[in-house]
Amino acid sequence: MRFERELTLEETSNLTGVSKAMLGQIERGESNPTISILWKISTGLRISFSELLGSENDEYKAVSIDDIEPVYESDGKMILYDVFPFNPLSGFEYFYIKLLPGAHHVSTPHQSSVEEYIVVTKGSLKLDLEDQTFELTAPAALRFKPNKSHTYSNPYDEEVIFQNVIKY
Incomplete structure (x- = not known):
């Protein structure tokens, strides 16, 4: 998402309130962010929470929790x-x-x-x-x-x- 919008880590950090270090760790798969961090990122980037989770949108599919x-x-x-x-x-x-x-x-x-x-x-x-x-x-x-x-x-x-x- 950051690359698609051509944002630097600093710009993303300013938008989301999440530190550059934490954003970098998340991008590299070195950290599992908390829900609070994910909400900050989704709010700052103005995207849905589920987009960050990489969830798929399948139509007419029964879902088992x-x-x-x-x-x-x-x-x-x-x-x-x-x-x-x-x-x-x-x-x-x-x-x-x-x-x-x-x-x-x-x-x-x-x-x-x-x-x-x-x-x-x-x-x-x-x-x-x-x-x-x-x-x-x-x-x-x-x-x-x-x-x-x-x-x-x-x-x-x-x-x-x-x-x-x-x-x-």
Whole structure:
């Protein structure tokens, strides 16, 4: 992506807020970036999160969550599956997310997205948005503007499963 846009590491770093050293390590395959780093890169380059994961867009294909390579965050306690990668025609991407007990993930603002939808299907999710805290116990849902920092956490003993749709 950087080469296609003819950006230097310094220019990419300035756009994304990710250090040149980290960007170089990611490009060389020497580092596995966290979800937070990937969000910074996707936001700075104004591309979808799923584009960074290299997900494919196959039409009319049944998807088994177990067949998707997950991304781990929050010391392995947040497990994210990119089920339906961003598609410019639909304008959204869909994630299936598990939060193990003790998970705590701060999500940086998504400037390129318009709305985020959360549907909790198992357990209780604690979601902090600016000065508000939401307790979402399955079945529950919430829609919000993700242009501010927001935090997903599971301070409970039971696993949380939720669906996350990001509309661009």
